[in-house]
Amino acid sequence: MIAILSDLHSNLEATEVVLEECERLGVKEFLCLGDVIGYGPDPRAVAEIATRRFTASLMGNHEEALVTKRHRFNPHAAHAIDWTRKQLAESPAVNGQHPLDWFAARKPFVLRGKMLLVHGSIYDPVHDYVDEPENPVESQQMIETLSRDFAGFDLCFAGHNHTPFMATMLGTIFPHDGHREFRLPPGHKAYICVGSVGQPRDRDVRASFATFDGEMLTFHRLDYDVPKTQKKILAAGLNRFLSERLGQGI
Numbered sequence: 001m002i003a004i005l006s007d008l009h010s011n012l013e014a015t016e017v018v019l020e021e022c023e024r025l026g027v028k029e030f031l032c033l034g035d036v037i038g039y040g041p042d043p044r045a046v047a048e049i050a051t052r053r054f055t056a057s058l059m060g061n062h063e064e065a066l067v068t069k070r071h072r073f074n075p076h077a078a079h080a081i082d083w084t085r086k087q088l089a090e091s092p093a094v095n096g097q098h099p100l101d102w103f104a105a106r107k108p109f110v111l112r113g114k115m116l117l118v119h120g121s122i123y124d125p126v127h128d129y130v131d132e133p134e135n136p137v138e139s140q141q142m143i144e145t146l147s148r149d150f151a152g153f154d155l156c157f158a159g160h161n162h163t164p165f166m167a168t169m170l171g172t173i174f175p176h177d178g179h180r181e182f183r184l185p186p187g188h189k190a191y192i193c194v195g196s197v198g199q200p201r202d203r204d205v206r207a208s209f210a211t212f213d214g215e216m217l218t219f220h221r222l223d224y225d226v227p228k229t230q231k232k233i234l235a236a237g238l239n240r241f242l243s244e245r246l247g248q249g250i
């Protein structure tokens with residue numbers, strides 16, 4: 001079984017809870033869709049986990065901003081990524097590589113068998129948001145995209161929107177506590193947005209990720225110590241909004 005994680009955003013408490021659950025589930029491999037860092041208070045610890053444990057870890061828009069200093073972030077995000085760069089610049093090497101060099105070497109997408117991994121979407125793997133389900137007209141376009149453009153792969157796992165859902169040829173499915181497991185037979189095409197480990201934005205504060213065994217896809221939500229992370233954000237001098245949004249899932 002593999003775990004697909006995204007948007008950890010330097011949230012160590014959420015990341016540790018997810019790793020513990022994956023251990024319990026017997027996960028053999030971790031694939032990360034990007035945004036390991038940014039916003040949160042523990043970039044060094046979370047980057048070290050990503051370096052040591054993730055088989056793939058993509059270039060998200062926060063990794064890109066970290067290494068290029070080019071972005072269109074709001075002031076809170078911009079301050080956080082500058083603070084993150086300073087933290088990582090003073091970090092020791094992990095596995096013989098400096099963390100900033102490791103982030104600079106991230107790839108924008110990975111094709112693995114019938115699975116394409118991106119941070120954003122198939123059109124712009126780093127920046128584009130898959131947000132069609134919020135608009136009925138765009139939802140229809142999404143179905144056309146699945147049939148027309150999903151060639152060479154069946155499943156596209158995406159992050160970036162911090163909201164878990166699955167777009168299929170039949171429509172969009174939002175997982176909830178009553179229904180979290182879905183069977184994806186071979187040839188089934190789907191955009192699978194795994195949500196965010198460290199900064200969920202679907203008004204559910206629990207860490208979000210997915211597991212896949214080649215046929216069964218499961219969306220997971222896990223409680224973690226949100227107040228602890230919130231206090232660390234304030235202690236690091238990061239913006240209060242970045243702390244408050246964790247408590248609201250926005």
Ligand SMILES: [Fe+2]
Pocket residue numbers: 007035160162
């Ligand atoms: Fe993100």
